[in-house]
Amino acid sequence: MTSADMTQAEGLRDNLDQLLSSNGIRLGAAQRRRLVWLVERLGNATCHQGASDPVRDSGVVVVVEPPSGPAAEMLYRSLRANSAVVIPFGENPAFDFLKSKLTDFGTIGPSLDGPHEMWWGGLNWRAIALDGGPPNDTPLRVVSCYPRACGDDQVRWLRDKLAEFEIASDIAPIETADGGHIRASEKTAFMLRMWHEHREPLLFIEANATLTEPPRLPSSLDCDVALHKWNRWEMSARTLFLGRSPAAEALLQTWHHIASAYPQVWEGYLLDQAWSLTSSQMPLDTVWLPRSYHVPAEDVGTPRHTTVVHNLPADNSDLGPDAEFGMAMRTARRASRSGGRDSMIVVKSEAMASDVVTVIMRDIATSDAREVAASIEALTGAFAADCGGFGRLELSLCSWQDDIRAAKSAARSANNRIIEIAPWQTLPADLFRTVGQSRNSGSVVVMTGQRG
Structure with missing residues (x-):
């Protein structure tokens, strides 16, 4: 790589850091590495808001709000053949329609430093497949x-x-x-x-x-x-x-x-x-x-x-x-994501305990994507700060009552404590400590409160 190429790559990474910071996007190390990988191959990244105009000159389009049907169609039609779409909140089913119009390239699971599933895709594989492939001596x-x-x-x-x-x-x-x-x-x-x-x-x-x-x-x-x-x-x-x-x-x-x-x-x-x-x-x-x-x-x-x-x-x-x-x-x-009956993220604590708390986040389909993302980050952050003596947190996102019932049944069969919450509800700082003081396995703590 020449000095000019190195300077250009450094500039692309700086622009990417600014884009992520200005839009409040949290990525884990593996997710950011993949995004840098895409930017270096396809060109600069831009952020596409739900109602913003389609972007025609970007190599990587980061979508942070689920577009409506017409907006998704406009975005799809505006994409270049050699471009990619990245959804940093890919666990949210509100993005499923946009994903259905594109080719799935990959997904990266969540972690404590980036508690979301990152999805990436595009129009076709030619966008990221290297011309002629790597050298024959590539280890395999x-x-x-x-x-x-x-x-x-x-x-x-x-x-x-x-x-x-x-x-x-x-x-x-x-x-x-x-x-x-x-x-x-x-x-x-x-x-x-x-x-x-x-x-x-x-x-x-x-x-x-x-x-x-x-x-x-x-x-x-x-x-x-x-x-x-x-x-x-x-x-x-x-x-x-x-x-x-x-x-x-x-x-x-x-x-x-x-x-x-x-x-x-x-x-x-x-x-x-x-x-x-x-x-x-x-x-x-x-x-x-x-x-x-x-x-x-x-x-x-x-x-x-x-x-x-x-x-x-x-x-x-x-x-x-x-x-x-x-x-x-x-x-x-x-849609390359976990289902409502699966745990979207499992977080282990420092506590030497086998007790597990299952958090069921309901009403995903009727909540704003940013609201859901912020609630996921608040939950994982609260558990990291005070796990309440639980050894593990399992978080499931549920859009429908069938998903909620299945998630509760699975949690009860494992003797987990259960918390049910909606994305717009404010979490008390001592949520897990309070729940952990009562070891009645299988019971459900339902967070109450009206949407503000």
Whole structure:
């Protein structure tokens, strides 16, 4: 990088810091790093307010207020092909409509220093995919496994392509309890073994797949995990990238733990639950891989770009065997956020205690986005200042009564204390201390008060 390039990059970062500060946007370290990554590739960032004019000359558009339908359409039409949209309060379902018009690129989970889910997307992947990809010496190891009982004929195409592209790989047979079928627990055990045996980022590709070009994109994204969401909501474990980070390892271990506990549940749902748990507890940097990394064999020959081709029917009926299985999470996963029945953020305290407090924030759909964001920050800040003796805070955002009932049921089953609050209500400074003095597990403390 030349001195002129360094000066320009420094100027872009200074402008970004000013934008975040002037608009009261709190980002965690991982979220800010991703935003800087985007600005350095696409150009300067500007802030788009709910009623402001569309911005045509920005590489990165930061949206802090959910636009109305017409405003979302205007914003969509004004975007350049090589631009990205960043939503720093991505946990709020009010942004779902805007997200639905764009391509999901990724999301980064919350943390205590940035207690929001940051979503980023754009018009198409060409905006951020590097021309020609990174150099061939970019660290990457492709791993795959197959049932020993099936023999190695099914991996021949994948092995041949990896050798042709000179990509390091480790493809191995494993013992399986169901003969020719690999359970999720067996796949995750294999991946954990690969994680400990190798030091490169890992790209798992299903053994019966093949490559049409080197899979360079995942390792160029500097993320914790990259995978594809079929139909924008169903997580697939057929192509899965894991960066060398503690968050990636935590996701893999959580997935293996859940898969071992529920061996009959299909792997996509188990991966979804592991992702939800991990991203609520740490700023998991997730990238949603484009369709080119999850192409059914029947799609080959269409104008669609391909990288990883899987030997499966075009309808992907083998992903989720029960079409209704993931209904409760589909809306949230299409918007790359936690659902109302999941914990949006889990914060651990310094207290050596196992007691947990669940906070249910209701009326999300009827509240201002800034109001919700400020309430989340106030809650996590209050817990950090005085945890009241609780070892952990779990915060769920609930738009509907069904979500509230499900969140309460889950909290009661875990013997958690429960606080129900609306975004506009003022928190007493000793909220958690007061609630913590009464150890009646499962009871609900409902904050009262009218909207000001």
